């Protein structure tokens with residue numbers, strides 16, 4: 001079909017519907033043709049810099065569930081009121097999947113692999129978003145995982161069971177590997193139905209199986225490479241780490257799953273229901289949030305609204321999330 005741009009159509013319309021350009025075309029085609037020139041949906045990547053390090057948030061899409069799961073100790077009426085005032089539904093909280101590509105010197109490092117198909121139909125966009133910036137999975141040199149929950153490791157396995165990032169080393173926290181992969185974890189602490197827990201546990205082992213022989217296990221707190229350090233943030237899982245990216249006086253803190261959504265876990269002090277050790281997680285959350293607030297650090301939350309960038313403000317009663325302005 002010949003393309004007809006808006007100008008051509010307007011000229012044709014000005015010449016009258018019986019003009020040569022539009023003769024024989026059904027009414028309404030002008031609108032349809034204009035619409036096809038627009039890309040479907042919005043960008044799922046977002047670029048910024050930390051000193052000399054180029055960073056790109058690459059969305060893997062979204063997951064979600066009942067708000068109660070993500071705010072385990074919230075009084076019911078208060079939770080409903082907080083969601084209402086944030087214009088959020090009270091039966092479903094959407095969580096983003098903000099993986100981050102770092103270009104550190106010659107190396108392309110992906111922080112978190114994303115969920116893929118392990119947590120519902122709206123994950124798995126990472127590869128499209130890599131393509132949108134001109135890359136494929138084979139361009140990734142290193143994948144570093146904060147903890148081994150399925151929404152952070154799902155994309156490591158292709159649909160046919162192969163390694164998705166064929167050239168990449170994969171690094172995961174040692175204590176998580178021992179608990180979730182080597183062990184048979186008791187996940188009864190998670191406030192979800194038993195079938196969900198079984199699928200969750202199976203998806204961890206399944207996603208990690210293709211890289212099990214080559215995985216490099218790290219201790220939370222270790223430096224991964226110059227410019228990328230891990231901070232112990234255990235509690236949510238036995239080995240969870242937060243990430244600190246630093247270069248030329250700039251810093252970025254990635255909070256992993258210390259908080260799921262700023263509205264319930266930063267602006268309010270409620271604890272994520274799936275924290276395995278709630279008290280240890282709360283201590284890690286305070287320690288890392290206090291540092292972020294004191295140093296006025298740029299913060300990126302894996303599950304916060306895309307692209308997940310902002311700052312944490314200390315308030316009289318706790319913390320407040322302040323989203324960063326969009327950089328064009």
Ligand SMILES: [Zn+2]
Pocket residue numbers: 149151152257302303
């Ligand atoms: Zn997560």
